[in-house]
Amino acid sequence: xVQVCVNGARGPADGAVVPLSPDALADSAAEAVAAGATDVHxxxxxxxGRDTLSPRVLAAxxxxxxxxxxxxVPVGVTTGAWAEPGGPAxxxxxxxxxxxxxxxxxxxxxxxxxEETAAALLERGVAVExxxxxxxxxxxxxxxxxxxxxxxxxxxxVTDTDPATAPGSARVLLAGxxxxxxxxxxxxxxxxxxxxxxxxxxxxxxATRTGLEDSLFLPDGSRAASNAELVTAAVREWTAAxxxxx
Numbered sequence: 001x002v003q004v005c006v007n008g009a010r011g012p013a014d015g016a017v018v019p020l021s022p023d024a025l026a027d028s029a030a031e032a033v034a035a036g037a038t039d040v041h042x043x044x045x046x047x048x049g050r051d052t053l054s055p056r057v058l059a060a061x062x063x064x065x066x067x068x069x070x071x072x073v074p075v076g077v078t079t080g081a082w083a084e085p086g087g088p089a090x091x092x093x094x095x096x097x098x099x100x101x102x103x104x105x106x107x108x109x110x111x112x113x114x115e116e117t118a119a120a121l122l123e124r125g126v127a128v129e130x131x132x133x134x135x136x137x138x139x140x141x142x143x144x145x146x147x148x149x150x151x152x153x154x155x156x157x158v159t160d161t162d163p164a165t166a167p168g169s170a171r172v173l174l175a176g177x178x179x180x181x182x183x184x185x186x187x188x189x190x191x192x193x194x195x196x197x198x199x200x201x202x203x204x205x206x207a208t209r210t211g212l213e214d215s216l217f218l219p220d221g222s223r224a225a226s227n228a229e230l231v232t233a234a235v236r237e238w239t240a241a242x243x244x245x246x
Contacts, residue, residue, distance in 0.1 A: 001207035002234055003186060004029065004037035006227050008078075008213025011049045017226055018212050020045055022064035029075075030068040031228035032211065036235040040065065040075045041106065041129075041209065043083070051083040053091065059100035074103035076129060079121070081111045088113025095120040104129050104152050109145070110136035118147050127152035129186075132177060134158045134169050139176040148181040153207070158189040158197045166193025167200045174204075190214045198234055202241030210234035 006028050010018040019028040029040045043051045044061040052058075058077065065075050084091040091113060095105075104127035107118045118128045128151045132138040142148050154177060160169035166189050177185065186207040189197030194215035201208035210230045217224060219237055224230050 001038050001186070002036060002231060002238065003039040003041055003207070003209035003211075004032035004227050004231055005041040005209050005211035005213035006032065007043050007045070008211070009043065009051065010212055010216075014212070014216060015223070017224065019227075020049060022060045025061055026064035026068040028227045029065055031226060032231045033069055033073055035228040035231040037227075037231045038073065039209075040069070040073060041078070041211070041213070042075065043078045043080075043213070051078060051080065053077075053079065053084045053094035053098075055094070055098045055100075058098055058102070062100045062102060076104035076106060076127075077102045079105050079107050079117050081108070081113070088116055092116050092120045095124065095126075098124070101126055103127060106131045106155055108133065108138065109142045110138035114141070115145060115147060118145075118151070122147070122150060129153055129155050130183070131155045131157055132173065134160060134173040139173065143178070143181070148183070151181075151183055153184040153186055154180045155209075156185050156187045158187070158193055160189070161191040161193045163192045163196045167196050169193075170197050170200050188214060195219045195237060199237055199241040202238035203244060205242060208234065208238055 019025045044057045046052050084094055105121050106129040107114050108131040121128050130142055130151045156173050158166055158170045160166045187201040188209045198208050211227045218233050
């Protein structure tokens with residue numbers, strides 16, 4: 001499995017290739033799926049470019065994507081705390097107000113209100129991706145959570161951006177997760193650590209992700225022209241690493 005993370009916190013300052021509007025996000029996601037992605041992660045944004053959990057914005061993005069994507073391709077959204085400045089209770093209220101539902105949503109387990117956010121998603125029938133960041137207490141909190149066995153998958157997110165040390169940080173994070181309550185693990189890095197961690201995922205046989213949220217650059221250091229170009233490179237790099245073993 002290769003998930004495409006089409007935009008993340010990126011914006012106009014990161015280059016014209018970063019999709020922002022619902023139609024641009026849908027086009028970019030469709031191209032990435034054609035290149036080999038099997039799942040989509042998106043950050044719906046206000047017209048001014050801020051991540052949001054607004055039901056109106058979410059509906060526009062999801063409807064545009066589902067009109068362009070092949071049937072059966074799951075679309076997930078962020079529920080990062082920054083997307084709802086009103087705090088955990090306001091975040092739960094937003095989720096309960098959604099009129100169009102994503103297939104899944106990521107919940108960063110180190111953030112305040114993670115349990116309540118995950119519970120609200122599950123109550124609405126939205127699958128939960130447990131975001132476990134390196135360098136936080138997210139893994140320990142997740143392993144103690146009664147909701148952990150119910151999540152769709154674990155997103156093991158390596159925040160170490162040094163290409164020399166990111167794989168080691170990834171192994172520490174995976175060790176802290178242990179069996180992860182038997183849930184599938186998707187391993188990925190970001191910026192300078194994105195490609196080394198993706199190759200480690202291949203060697204370990206783990207799902208991974210790529211896209212403009214995680215990296216603006218291809219493995220050779222050149223600027224990526226699109227999410228589809230990153231997915232093409234990711235499939236190639238993951239496959240080569242998988243053949244090489246752990």
